[in-house]
Amino acid sequence: MITDPHISSAFDRDLEAVQALIMKMGGMVEAAILDAAQALETRDEELAEQVRRGDAAIDALEERIHAEAARLIALRSPTATDLRTVLTVMKIAAALERCGDYAKNLAKRSLALGQMPTVGDSAGSIRRMAKTVELLLKDALDSYIQRDAHLAAEVRQRDREVDQMYNALFREFLTHMMEDPRNITACMHLHFIAKNIERMGDHSTAIAEQVIYLVTGALPGDPRPKEDLATGPLSAKGGR
Amino acid sequence: MITDPHISSAFDRDLEAVQALIMKMGGMVEAAILDAAQALETRDEELAEQVRRGDAAIDALEERIHAEAARLIALRSPTATDLRTVLTVMKIAAALERCGDYAKNLAKRSLALGQMPTVGDSAGSIRRMAKTVELLLKDALDSYIQRDAHLAAEVRQRDREVDQMYNALFREFLTHMMEDPRNITACMHLHFIAKNIERMGDHSTAIAEQVIYLVTGALPGDPRPKEDLATGPLSAKGGR
Structure with a gap:
């Protein structure tokens, strides 16, 4: 509706500033993970x-992105795709905040685990899983910045690997x-850690799905390829 | 800044509509829990x-609240407390959506557990814990609607009970x-269920803290009275 190029570019400039905060x-x-x-x-x-300790800075940044995105809406009154873009930024910030929480939780549990005997090479497996998820999150954010629906679709598919890594660890x-x-107490911690990393993968997928929606206007048609409880190892153990 | 009573009341009317959706x-x-x-x-x-199956309707309602709150900001350009209120509504909707996810996860795990032998009276303990959290969530939402910082502070304190219930179950x-x-496989499910209910308590506390911020303009001064890993049973078992 707005055709004045000055107003339009003011929105773009503001959006870029918020996007820089997201990156x-x-x-x-990513570093925390x-x-x-x-x-x-x-x-x-x-x-x-x-x-x-570093998680407080991540939380503060989410607050700031949330406030600046709201201010952007209030000041520039974006509509249609522009409004959707700003709302997507808010959702991405919320997803990142959750991932930061999981990383903090991992750090806390690693402090507790430091006092217990190691369990096989599980810490190595978890580090590899964390690296996979960190790349997934990075690509999900890149797919947003580049509005790249193909890369976003690839992120969705790659989340399967993370699910498989979790299932193997379980x-x-x-x-x-x-x-x-x-081993029970240590394994309870390790299991939570693995589950939380798997959840970071889910958040990366959720970001990717927002990007697909933003670029194509439609949510991905096929059901999310997540290997959940119905097909995962838990229900298999349960004889279902 | 806006003194025109018509514009002001249009905001209030719109806000009430969004608040009705939140309730x-x-x-x-609450019913899902x-x-x-x-x-x-x-x-x-x-x-x-x-x-x-019911979780899809909860997710859809969050999307709607998010969109209507954004529209409210775009249309009415609220500032200061009004803007903060709308942002709080969005955060409450996001917290409720997470709680809905946890309830769905509980339901999925209960399907898997139905095929396994029972473990003591843990299902009864979990139901009591769920009831406690449901009341906590209800009071957190009431504290928002009534802008009641005292009730919100009480919710924060009562979350301790939930943490204690979780620790006992653990x-x-x-x-x-x-x-x-x-018992290991069943207990892994039950532990996740208990942890997810405890997280619903955390989300109720987060809502209460938003209310305190909204009403008093300041975040609660004392650190959140959560019994976390540093003092909880996990680290005790870890000998820290």
Whole structure:
């Protein structure tokens, strides 16, 4: 509806500023994921503490993005695709904030696990899973910045790998617990960590789906290729 | 800044419409929590299926609230407290959506658990915990509608009870798993369920904190009274 190029470009300029904050936040969350996983593997208490404390800055950035996006709506009154874009920015910020929380939780649990005997090479497997998810999140954010529906669709597909890694770890933990009850407490922590990394993958997928909606105007047609409880290892163990 | 009473009341009218949707969404989420917990205790597959399918309607309502709140900002250009109120509505809707997801997950896990032997009276304990959280969520939403900072502060305090219930259940599950490895798979499900209910309590607390901020203009001064990993049973078991 707005044809004045000055008003239009003011919106674009404001949007770019908010998007720069999103990329900054994305970088912080990616670093937190990798650092937390590394702290777990190398039993680096200082690094874990750093991730734990660093989450406050991520939360503050989400607040700021939320407020600036709202101000953008109030000032520029965007409609149609522009409004949808700003709402997508808010959703991406919320998804990143959740991922930051999970990284913080990973760091806290790695501090607790540092006092327990190791369980096989599970910390190494978790670090590899975290690396996979970090790349997924990075590509999900890139697909937003570039409005690249193909890359977003690829992110959705690749989340399957993360689900498979989680399922494999879950079986591994069950085996360790059944073999030796002294592993149970550590495995409970490790299982939560694996589950939370898998959830970061889900958030990356959710970002990718927002991008597909933004670019194509339609949500992905096929059901999300997530391997959930109905087909996952839990229900198999349950004999369903 | 806006002094025209017509514009001011148009905002209030629009806000009330969005708030009605929030209360409707709250009612749906509360019912989902109670139904899912009951389905777990009575092994009612049909009820669990109903909760699982019902989550789509909760998700759709969040989308609608998000869109209407954005439209409200675009149309009425609220500032200061009014803008903060609309942003709070969006955050409450997002928190409710998460709680709906947890209820759905509870329902899915109860379907898997229906095929396994029961573990003590854990399903009864979980139902009581779910009831406590449902009341907490209800009061958090009421504190928003009534802009009641006292009720919101009470919700924050009462979340401690939920944390304690979770901690007690966690110890119970550990004991069952160590006593008999055949309980391990069921206990992993039950532990996730308990953790997710505890997270619903956290979301209720987050809503209460938004209300306190909205009413008093300041975030609660004392640190959130959450019993987290640092003082909880996990780290105690870890010898920290």
